[in-house]
Amino acid sequence: MANSLTKNEYNPTDLKADFIKTYGGTEKDIRIFSSPARINIIGEHIDYNGGKVFPAAINRYLYVAIRKRPDTKICYKSVQFEGTHLFDINDNFTFRKEDDYANYLNGILSQLKAKGYRFNCGFEVLMASNVPAGGGISSSSALECGFAYAVSETFGFNLDRIEIAKLGQMSEHNFMGVNCGIMDQFIISMGKEKKAILLDCNTLEYQYAPLELGDYRFVVMNTNKIRRLADSKYNERREQCEEALKILQDNGTKIDALCQLTPAEWEEKKGCIKDETLLKRAKHCIYENQRVLDAVEALKAGDLAKLGKLLNESHKSLDEDYEVTGIELNTLAGAAQKQEGCLGARMTGAGFGGCAIALVHKDKVDSFIENVQKEYTRTIGYNAGFFSCESGNGVTTC
Numbered sequence: 572m573a574n575s576l577t578k579n580e581y582n583p584t585d586l587k588a589d590f591i592k593t594y595g596g597t598e599k600d601i602r603i604f605s606s607p608a609r610i611n612i613i614g615e616h617i618d619y620n621g622g623k624v625f626p627a628a629i630n631r632y633l634y635v636a637i638r639k640r641p642d643t644k645i646c647y648k649s650v651q652f653e654g655t656h657l658f659d660i661n662d663n664f665t666f667r668k669e670d671d672y673a674n675y676l677n678g679i680l681s682q683l684k685a686k687g688y689r690f691n692c693g694f695e696v697l698m699a700s701n702v703p704a705g706g707g708i709s710s711s712s713a714l715e716c717g718f719a720y721a722v723s724e725t726f727g728f729n730l731d732r733i734e735i736a737k738l739g740q741m742s743e744h745n746f747m748g749v750n751c752g753i754m755d756q757f758i759i760s761m762g763k764e765k766k767a768i769l770l771d772c773n774t775l776e777y778q779y780a781p782l783e784l785g786d787y788r789f790v791v792m793n794t795n796k797i798r799r800l801a802d803s804k805y806n807e808r809r810e811q812c813e814e815a816l817k818i819l820q821d822n823g824t825k826i827d828a829l830c831q832l833t834p835a836e837w838e839e840k841k842g843c844i845k846d847e848t849l850l851k852r853a854k855h856c857i858y859e860n861q862r863v864l865d866a867v868e869a870l871k872a873g874d875l876a877k878l879g880k881l882l883n884e885s886h887k888s889l890d891e892d893y894e895v896t897g898i899e900l901n902t903l904a905g906a907a908q909k910q911e912g913c914l915g916a917r918m919t920g921a922g923f924g925g926c927a928i929a930l931v932h933k934d935k936v937d938s939f940i941e942n943v944q945k946e947y948t949r950t951i952g953y954n955a956g957f958f959s960c961e962s963g964n965g966v967t968t969c
């Protein structure tokens with residue numbers, strides 16, 4: 572688990588000792604869980620439109636150490652963030668801005684309690700993370716799902732991985748106020764090394780696909796522009812898609828999600844939508860869904876050049892039609908796409924900041940990073956962050 576750590580990364584083998592330093596006691600009864608970040612290879616902003624998405628868990632993890640307490644108190648601390656967040660298991664949890672990251676944890680507790688799960692005591696938690704916060708590789712879902720899994724295992728709730736994913740999504744909807752899709756929580760719960768998942772978000776049917784990239788690697792490029800989903804235009808995009816769907820349905824198109832239309836069907840039906848913005852939003856979704864299917868085929872056929880081309884097309888559509896990129900992501904993707912040894916690049920995740928990914932030849936990764944960094948700093952005025960990643964495992968006991 573601690574392999575290939577850079578000098579700035581937290582080594583999870585320190586977590587038990589850090590827990591004892593923080594809370595006292597002995598190693599006995601401390602349990603440690605890990606939860607990965609994710610990249611979405613392709614299929615952006617279509618999980619909430621019944622589309623197919625193609626994400627992978629990556630080998631950047633967040634760790635949760637947990638121990639039951641003899642009383643009903645709850646205590647959250649993080650190795651990286653100052654401060655202690657204190658609650659009681661009998662609290663009526665509600666979102667409070669000042670609770671900061673503790674909201675993600677309380678959100679999970681509130682949803683568990685609403686489902687009838689009972690806690691016979693409190694607990695203490697120490698977290699450590701090698702996932703950049705607010706960075707578009709789903710640090711928030713890593714936290715939600717890692718914590719949900721830790722609590723479920725510690726208190727004997729034995730939730731399965733898909734239940735963990737749904738709990739994370741419910742917490743986003745009901746507690747955090749973000750109407751996200753299921754993609755992030757699903758891949759973080761279900762991810763497997765060397766695999767990506769083709770997930771049908773309409774039915775939750777899924778299949779693991781070998782992530783065989785030969786001499787190529789995914790490089791994650793972080794804009795270092797922090798944003799929270801709720802601050803962004805995320806919910807607005809979702810509403811626009813729902814509006815477009817409603818117009819199609821009212822005009823006799825028998826679908827219950829936008830991505831049920833093929834591009835050809837869309838071209839035939841789109842005339843009933845008069846609003847330019849809604850037209851662009853829906854177009855992105857329908858063509859992006861097709862790109863996912865094409866990307867999976869390209870990967871199966873070992874055609875990485877084709878995969879790269881689809882990544883570029885996806886970015887263009889997210890920029891021009893879905894309008895969720897911005898200058899930071901466009902600079903990263905644009906600079907990346909020009910580099911020797913790069914087959915393609917696109918933003919990943921919700922956008923509006925956060926991260927992009929690029930498919931880069933392993934021998935060119937260093938020069939790629941150097942060149943893209945130069946262009947980014949020149950245009951944006953501060954540095955981007957870069958790392959090359961491998962696929963990783965979903966939430967698990969360490």
Ligand code: GLA
Nearest residue numbers: 615616751752753754920921
């Ligand atoms: C965020 C959401 C996901 C998904 C992506 C965009 O990461 O949590 O559900 O909608 O944005 O593809």
